[in-house]
Amino acid sequence: MKKLFAEFFGTYWLVFGGCGSALFAAGIPNLGIGFAGVSLAFGLTVLTMAYAVGHISGGHFNPAVSFGLWAGGRFDAKDLVSYIVAQCVGAIAAAGTLFIIWSGKTGNVIDNSKAGAFASNGFDTFSPDGYSMMACFAAEFILTLFFLLVILGATDKFANGKFAGIAIGLALTLIHLISIPITNTSVNPARSLSQALFAGGTPLSQVWLFWVAPIAGAVVGGLIYKNLLQNHAPE
Known part of the structure; x- marks a missing residue:
């Protein structure tokens, strides 16, 4: 249970810190981040909770990430479902907290007819800069693949594990710097689901892509690292 609570709180912090920065701090005139x-905020959430x-x-x-670590031989399949449930519950709880705070300001409403509603992800007209479904799928797939390469490499038994959290946090920052204009950046199905549930409408109907593409990319990344990159014995 401690592991599941850790995943709950870690995912809660990721969504609250990352999506919260997008909702509350990104667009303030002259002072917005x-x-x-926002990219740095997402990276810092992972770095600190790591x-x-x-x-x-x-x-x-x-x-x-759980699927990718499983594909890379670092995680037991029997724990996949419980980890994913804990992650999704944590993300939804964070989105609920964000909604309570968001609703505390007069005039704040979720307009799910526009891209990025309640920090949600999307494609086509719901992509922040109008990218197609295939372009968004490709971006999410490739970025999650490389995210897993960084995670598996930074946490390899032959790597300097003391700095793994920094490498992983900076990788997530870079991923957001690249892809916020494309998909509003997911690479995390729990983060996408939590915001889409509160946005509803088209963001919720498009959330499938932000499960399929990141998980597929993560699995491929895990397999690439395990079979092509990983050292199985000291040289």
Whole structure:
């Protein structure tokens, strides 16, 4: 249970910190943190919780990461469902908290006819900069694949594990710097589901892509690392 609580709190912090920065701090005139600030916020959530609870659960905070670690031989299949449930519950709880805070300001409404409603992800006209479904799928697939390569490499027994959290957090920052204009950045099905549930409408109907593409990319990344990159014995 401690592992599941760690995944719950880690995913809660990721959604609350990352999506919260997008909702509350990104667009304030003259003082807003913008895309770069939101990207850094997402990276910092993973970095901080990796060191806080990563030693308890492995610090997945993301169903795609759990699948990728399984494909890479680092995670037991029997724990997949429980981890993913804990991650999704944590993400939804964070989105609910964000909604309570968001609703506390007069004039704040979720307009699910526009891209990025309640920090949701989307494609076609619901992509922040109008990218097609195939372009968004490709971006999410490739970025999650490389995210898993970073995670597996940084946590390899032959790597310097003390700096793994920094590498992983910076990788997520870079991923957001690349893809916020494309999909509003997912690479995390739990994060996508939580925001889409509150946005409803088209963002919710498009959430399938943000499960399929990241999980597929993560599995391929896990297999690539396991079969092509991993050292199985010291040279």
